Amino acid sequence: MEQATHWRADPERLLEQHADMVYRIALAHTKNTADAEDVFQEVFLRLVRHSEDLQSEEHAKAWLIRVTANCAKTLLGSAWRRNTAPMVDETLPGGQEVRAGDESGVMAALQSLPDKYRIPLHLFYYEDLAVRQIADILQESETNIKTRLSRGRKRLQTLLKGSGL
Amino acid sequence: MRDEYRQDMDKVHAPAALVEKTRLLMREEAQKIQADKAQQAPQGPEPQAPVLAVANGGKKRTLRRVTSLAACLVVAAGVVGILLLNRGGDTIQTVLTPGQHVAEVQLQNGSLHFANSDNGPSIPFSVADSTRQEAGREAYLAYLGQPRLLEYEGFEEQSFTGYVWYSGMPLITGEINPESVTNDTGVFTYQNGAGEIVTLTLSAKGTLFDAQKANGEIDKKPVYTEYDGTNGVYLARFALSGISYQLAGESMEQETFVRLLATFFE
Numbered sequence: 001m002e003q004a005t006h007w008r009a010d011p012e013r014l015l016e017q018h019a020d021m022v023y024r025i026a027l028a029h030t031k032n033t034a035d036a037e038d039v040f041q042e043v044f045l046r047l048v049r050h051s052e053d054l055q056s057e058e059h060a061k062a063w064l065i066r067v068t069a070n071c072a073k074t075l076l077g078s079a080w081r082r083n084t085a086p087m088v089d090e091t092l093p094g095g096q097e098v099r100a101g102d103e104s105g106v107m108a109a110l111q112s113l114p115d116k117y118r119i120p121l122h123l124f125y126y127e128d129l130a131v132r133q134i135a136d137i138l139q140e141s142e143t144n145i146k147t148r149l150s151r152g153r154k155r156l157q158t159l160l161k162g163s164g165l
Numbered sequence: 166m167r168d169e170y171r172q173d174m175d176k177v178h179a180p181a182a183l184v185e186k187t188r189l190l191m192r193e194e195a196q197k198i199q200a201d202k203a204q205q206a207p208q209g210p211e212p213q214a215p216v217l218a219v220a221n222g223g224k225k226r227t228l229r230r231v232t233s234l235a236a237c238l239v240v241a242a243g244v245v246g247i248l249l250l251n252r253g254g255d256t257i258q259t260v261l262t263p264g265q266h267v268a269e270v271q272l273q274n275g276s277l278h279f280a281n282s283d284n285g286p287s288i289p290f291s292v293a294d295s296t297r298q299e300a301g302r303e304a305y306l307a308y309l310g311q312p313r314l315l316e317y318e319g320f321e322e323q324s325f326t327g328y329v330w331y332s333g334m335p336l337i338t339g340e341i342n343p344e345s346v347t348n349d350t351g352v353f354t355y356q357n358g359a360g361e362i363v364t365l366t367l368s369a370k371g372t373l374f375d376a377q378k379a380n381g382e383i384d385k386k387p388v389y390t391e392y393d394g395t396n397g398v399y400l401a402r403f404a405l406s407g408i409s410y411q412l413a414g415e416s417m418e419q420e421t422f423v424r425l426l427a428t429f430f431e
Binding site: 011012015016019020022023024027037040041044045046047048049070074106107110122125126139153156157160 | 183
């Protein structure tokens with residue numbers, strides 16, 4: 001409690017610490033490096049403005065995940081985005097962005113899932129968040145998240161079986 | 166499957182150049198915030214008349230309906246845009262505490278007053294620097310004088326998307342979707358460089374928001390205000406001259422939202 005009282009967010013340290021996490025979540029949402037980079041910058045600029053509101057490391061991490069999800073949603077839902085097409089195709093066939101290695105095919109398969117399955121699965125598989133935390137971040141009920149995780153896993157298995165992996 | 170996904174994702178890293186660029190932007194932002202806090206006088210950039218152009222498009226009958234509504238939207242949009250542009254060095258002082266977001270709001274003698282929920286003393290806000298507001302207003306009037314108000318793109322069936330550009334930057338993006346046109350309702354979303362997002366919904370149906378009980382007033386006009394703490398969104402609904410408005414502010418300070426709200430009643 002004492003620690004929480006005196007904890008003070010250092011935006012640049014949080015950038016160093018959570019850059020990869022924010023980028024991965026942004027990429028999981030947008031499936032596009034250019035958009036993910038936009039989201040990334042937006043999130044950390046917001047962090048500067050809201051750093052005084054953050055009360056602990058855990059709070060900062062949860063805040064970053066939540067704001068990343070919100071920024072990505074805002075970007076994907078913007079009128080500009082819905083009414084324009086990129087001049088160059090920045091995504092790979094099938095819509096998946098695989099800048100790094102993708103040897104197992106799980107990442108590509110997961111990225112081909114609809115948002116409602118892909119995002120909870122990423123947070124659960126990679127960020128090790130509990131169902132309750134995911135529900136809180138995504139503003140959904142725990143039951144809903146459990147259902148999405150379950151259905152998402154099944155879809156993922158079906159996709160991987162279909163691809164022979 | 167989880168381990169495989171983790172192994173794949175472990176190879177994905179935020180590009181170093183992106184991190185470095187973001188770090189510099191964060192420092193600039195932090196300096197700007199500090200300067201804003203330190204300075205009483207507004208220091209934001211002078212508003213500039215936007216570069217506007219109109220491209221050819223079809224379906225002029227629908228366009229006329231849309232442009233009449235869009236013109237109304239653009240008036241409000243310009244005011245909002247200019248205010249967002251000028252937000253540096255806000256002079257508004259606030260001592261509002263959490264939980265006071267839903268409160269009676271009154272504009273008195275050029276200042277906004279939020280009454281405490283427990284009927285305590287009202288808290289005055291100095292709305293804005295009058296000189297700066299006047300400069301913004303004049304700039305916007307000059308902008309209105311331009312023969313072409315909107316650049317529009319994506320005119321497809323009844324969908325219309327308008328963009329207003331400030332110095333070549335898409336400061337304001339607006340959209341009226343088919344459903345909105347049918348219902349004489351327009352939705353405009355604005356986002357400035359600071360990440361503040363304002364969504365303005367207008368409807369020619371003056372009764373659109375009547376279902377919402379007003380919980381305050383500005384300049385003796387009823388206003389419904391609320392704060393969605395979960396999503397960090399300020400919301401106000403009101404009707405002026407037969408037009409219903411819904412103003413939502415996301416990722417912005419309460420003072421900024423209050424100032425935007427006040428401009429509709431000036």
